[in-house]
Amino acid sequence: MLARGLAMGMDVDTRQIQTAVLAGPGSDDPVVCPTDADELDEFRQDFSGTTFWCGILLGGCGGQLLTRRGYVRVSHFAHFPDPDGLLPECGRRSRGIASADHLYVRTATQKWLRGQGHTPRYRYHEHAEAPAGSLVEIEVGGHTLLLHLNPATPPDWEATTAAEVILGPGVPIDHRTLVRRGYVHRVKFISEGNQRVMVLGTEVPYVGTDWDFDLADCTVDEHGRLITPVVTRWKTARAAAQQAPVPQPRAETPKGPVQIGALTRLIDQAVRCEEGAAVRKLRDTAQLQVPRCEGQALTHLQRAIEHADRWISQQDRTRRQLFDRLEIAVGRGYDRDVSTLILTARELLLNDVAATPQEATVFKAANTLLSEARQRADQKRREADARRAAAARERAVRDAAEAEELMKRRQAQLQEQQEQARVRKERNRARGLVQSILGRLRREHEVLSPEQRQELVEELVLAAAGAGDILSLAEAHKVNEYAERPVAPVEEPEATAPSAQKPERVPELVPVPELHSATLPAHLVPTASAVRGALKKAARERTSTSWSRLEQQLGSALPPLGNEERVQVLVHIDQSAADDEPLLSSLIAAGDPHFSYQYYRRVLAALDLHAPDDDEDLREVVEADAEQVFTDWRSR
Known part of the structure; x- marks a missing residue:
């Protein structure tokens, strides 16, 4: 084609x-x-x-x-x-070129993962509302890395069982989820020549995506987590923050001012910089200087002290509210709120006085809660990993069973198709034998002995039974005619008495379909005669032909005809031929497959012949008919 x-x-x-x-x-x-x-x-x-x-x-x-x-x-x-x-x-x-990016994932990661001792397996999933390759699943050591490459398939962060989720260009993630997770990995693809190169990055809250590292600098750990240099820095900073002791105030304390103006300026500066420990120290120093001052200096000093007192009161109120919220979160077991509040409390105490015994107790309880939460999270992660591994094993067993069942079904279908093909070939072979025997009976009827004729008729009936309904109407009539025709007795010197003769066995007759008559229009009769002559010539030369070749060969004797007129001409040719002759129109079907598929079926139907629905089966019938035409016209 x-x-x-x-x-x-x-x-x-x-x-x-x-x-x-x-x-x-x-x-x-x-x-x-x-x-x-x-x-x-x-x-x-x-x-x-x-x-x-x-x-x-x-x-x-x-x-x-x-x-x-x-x-x-x-x-x-x-x-x-x-x-x-x-x-x-x-x-x-x-x-565009991005439509194959999901396949370049394998190209970019396979060698890298194998270098770490992994044997990756890749699956490309389709989404109902997104093109093929929107989701790429990489299975590594019983864990799954899931790549969402299309914005139409955002990940379900709560339901996903993947050890690591990696987002493609434009795939969104809400800020709250990003803060809760701490980071998320992303990929993008750039063109280099006739290839696409994958670039890996890590997005961090409030910072953005860092693309400034190579894939060779990254690893996949035993839990299926993708570790990039950004993740390593993030984990180090988080561990340091969680293991840090309760912050203490700064060791440096400002020296007492000598002049009142300098003291008031230091208080105002400490308040602006929100340095709690320095404000408290300077406020206490200023209160000691009040008895020494008078007039305008005293007024400025008292105003600075009042400013410091207001700021300290506000700071103490904020501090109490923060530790109250932290204590409530610890009491209710809200580990996410605790992890956020404790960082704020640490930052506040770094610039203020040391924690009170009550605040230190709250700090200790918060650290204990977070430690237990991390242990539970690790336990859940291990259990989830175990479930994923078990699910992967079950999926592998199920896939193997489905593959085996599919193979069995395909083998059964193949066997059935082979059996159908075998039956078709046997029936076509039987029809060819019927045509051959009919031709021999017609050509050699004068030289065949009664015994030979009887044997040929018996073979003819058996072959006709094997051919079934693919016999033409004329062939079926001819078989029945020979089966019903009595065999002339052999002449002997003394004829046996009629009463002593055994009745001849009459073979079972072949059912004959009803013939649909059709009359050829008068203006097509000369055309049919010319086409019949050309087809006979092709049969003697053992060659197929086509309608365009006939037009070139016959010239004006074959005027342009429509498809319906061509079918009528061929039906008339094969209907007016001898009853036991094969179809001359099969030579056109053999030389022009397009004609065979479109119009030869209509010729067979008009002649009450079986026309297979399958094109391959029809092709076998055409070849068998054409070969029989060559055989029948070999000696004419």
């Missing part, structure tokens, strides 16, 4: 496809077509001898592609032409 399409010319393909796969439709080895015409020449040299396909994993039709140079548009892949419209419709219209 492809060869025929190439011979008829290259139709314009409006599907601009930039990506394909190599070697076969089920391949996961992608390639990008260069858009520049000069680069396309080098690309063709590099991949000479390699076939390109509209890959199934790309959401394509599985058809073969070719490279097409662009003069108005960019160079691209294109489907082979399909002049008959028999190939399936392809849905990959105007797909």
